[in-house]
Amino acid sequence: MNLEKVLSLLPDMFLDTGDLEGFLASVATATEASSVGFRWPLESSPRALVSVGERGPAFDAVADQQSAVAAGLHAAATFVTDKPTPRLFARVPIVGRPSAVLWLEMPAKKALTPEHHAAATAVARLLPSAPLLAKRVGPVIDQSRLLQRIADSSVVCGRMAHDFDNILTGILGFSDLTMPMLPAGSLPLQYITEVSKVGQRGIVFTQQLHQLSRSGQTKPQPSSPANVLAAEEGRLRGTLKPELRLAIEVAQDLPQVGIDGGPLQSVISHVIENAIEASPAGGVIRIVGQAVEIDPVSAAEFLGNVSPGPHVELSIQDQGTGIKPEVRPRLFVEPFYTTKVRHRGLGLAIIYRILHAHRGGIQIESPGTPNSGTLVRLALPLPIKRPATR
Numbered sequence: 001m002n003l004e005k006v007l008s009l010l011p012d013m014f015l016d017t018g019d020l021e022g023f024l025a026s027v028a029t030a031t032e033a034s035s036v037g038f039r040w041p042l043e044s045s046p047r048a049l050v051s052v053g054e055r056g057p058a059f060d061a062v063a064d065q066q067s068a069v070a071a072g073l074h075a076a077a078t079f080v081t082d083k084p085t086p087r088l089f090a091r092v093p094i095v096g097r098p099s100a101v102l103w104l105e106m107p108a109k110k111a112l113t114p115e116h117h118a119a120a121t122a123v124a125r126l127l128p129s130a131p132l133l134a135k136r137v138g139p140v141i142d143q144s145r146l147l148q149r150i151a152d153s154s155v156v157c158g159r160m161a162h163d164f165d166n167i168l169t170g171i172l173g174f175s176d177l178t179m180p181m182l183p184a185g186s187l188p189l190q191y192i193t194e195v196s197k198v199g200q201r202g203i204v205f206t207q208q209l210h211q212l213s214r215s216g217q218t219k220p221q222p223s224s225p226a227n228v229l230a231a232e233e234g235r236l237r238g239t240l241k242p243e244l245r246l247a248i249e250v251a252q253d254l255p256q257v258g259i260d261g262g263p264l265q266s267v268i269s270h271v272i273e274n275a276i277e278a279s280p281a282g283g284v285i286r287i288v289g290q291a292v293e294i295d296p297v298s299a300a301e302f303l304g305n306v307s308p309g310p311h312v313e314l315s316i317q318d319q320g321t322g323i324k325p326e327v328r329p330r331l332f333v334e335p336f337y338t339t340k341v342r343h344r345g346l347g348l349a350i351i352y353r354i355l356h357a358h359r360g361g362i363q364i365e366s367p368g369t370p371n372s373g374t375l376v377r378l379a380l381p382l383p384i385k386r387p388a389t390r
Contacts, residue, residue: 005030006119013123013130020132025052027104031119034085035105038127040137041098042091042297043070048100048136059089059103073101074297077124078117086112090124094133095141096303096332096363102127138329141303147356150335150349151216158213161206168206172199208346211266215353219260222383225289225312226252228265232272243282246272250289250314257312257380259358264380267354268314270347271376275318278374283319294379302379303332304352304361311360312380318373322366331364355379 009026012018020038028036035053039046059066065081072079073091081087085108092100102124104116127133128140175196182189229250236246257264275285292313299306323331330337335349355361359381366374 002030003115003119007122010122010126013126013132016131018132020050020136021052023132024050027119027123028053031104031116032106032110033104033116034107035103037103037105038092038100038136039103040092040094040100042073042101043098050136053105059101069101073099074295077121080112084108086110088112088116088120090120091297092124092127092133093297093300094128094137095143095300096361097137097140098301098363098365099297100127100133100137139333141332143303146332146335146352150212150353153335153349154213154216154353157209161209161213164202164206164209168199168202172196172203175199208350212346212350212353215263215266215350216357218357219263220258220358220384221260222256223259223261223264224254224256225264225268225314225380226250226254228261228268229287229289231265232269235269236272236276240276241282244276244279245284247284247286250287254289255291255310255312255382257360258383259354259360259380263354263358267351267378268316270351271316271378274347275316275320275374275376278320278322279318280320283373285316285318288315289313299361299379302361302363302377304355304379305357305359306361306379306381307359310382312382314378314380315375316378317375320373322373323364328366 006027009023009030012023012026024036024038027033033053035051037051037053037059038048039050039059040048059069069079069081069089073089077091079089081089086106088104088106090102092102094100102120104112104120106112106116134140175192178192179189179196182192229248233246233248240246259267272285272287279285290313292311294302294306294308294311294313296308299308324339327339332348332352336346338347351362355378361379363377363379364374365377366372
């Protein structure tokens with residue numbers, strides 16, 4: 001085992017001309033492993049699976065070993081098995097996405113050493129930011145850059161919203177004054193009515209700009225997810241298509257979260273509206289809420305500001321067409337990216353900024369199976385306990 005040789009390979013991960021198979025083959029040679037592989041995601045059916053060397057993918061060898069490895073990597077950064085041959089598994093955390101796993105499999109009579117652990121850990125830590133990985137799972141999000149870009153944009157949006165408000169107030173005000181002066185059914189009245197409708201759409205847009213501008217403000221006043229969802233269900237009642245329905249499985253005694261009701265409703269309503277628009281053929285939008293204990297691995301899989309510990313998790317899943325392969329790599333990487341006609345991509349930016357400010361997070365995945373649509377998981381923090389004052 002030549003640790004220096006492995007460390008000398010690490011810069012190769014950042015070469016645009018490199019490929020994951022070639023890099024893993026070099027790692028196998030340097031570590032004297034019989035097999036080196038990569039699998040993403042850590043759990044469920046792999047969407048990226050690469051293995052080089054004499055043996056096949058170690059992670060898929062035995063079903064019960066697969067679950068044991070996944071459980072072990074949720075408790076620690078590395079996991080070791082010794083049957084039928086020594087195998088070292090290292091977790092590869094990917095920001096805002098499910099974790100991956102890197103493994104080294106040794107020949108039968110060759111033992112794993114501390115140098116093998118050091119080599120696997122170094123590769124696993126650097127791989128998420130390397131172009132080699134981006135070619136397999138799509139761009140990995142730079143959260144600090146994303147947050148700064150949205151924060152800078154929100155300042156401009158807030159100023160623009162105030163200016164547009166002044167203009168739209170004049171348009172709507174004079175439209176309202178003019179309409180009663182025109183004969184019923186006349187062509188001028190129809191024109192002014194259309195002007196008023198356009199003005200109202202403009203007000204909705206400026207409200208979104210204001211919402212983005214204010215979304216970075218922290219309002220940790222506790223609120224009930226069950227109550228917010230009940231309000232959303234009431235708001236949508238009568239507006240949903242007959243072939244589309246909401247199935248809300250959230251207990252009334254679900255713990256309160258450390259996000260004020262207003263920002264929380266904004267987050268939930270944006271997610272639900274996206275699910276509705278993604279379900280043109282109808283179906284069920286299922287919303288499940290539960291109290292969870294988020295471990296360090298799961299915390300890294302959320303995009304936002306999630307720390308290990310107790311949270312409330314809301315899962316919103318539709319049965320629409322899912323996220324197209326060419327769209328998924330651009331979500332959040334391009335902060336205001338949208339595929340919707342006449343939309344500006346503000347919804348996800350607002351959701352992300354609110355959750356980040358309140359120590360929460362979001363994960364968006366398309367399982368890829370028929371009628372599975374898109375699954376959005378929201379990690380909502382519990383209220384911070386204030387020390388008792390004397």
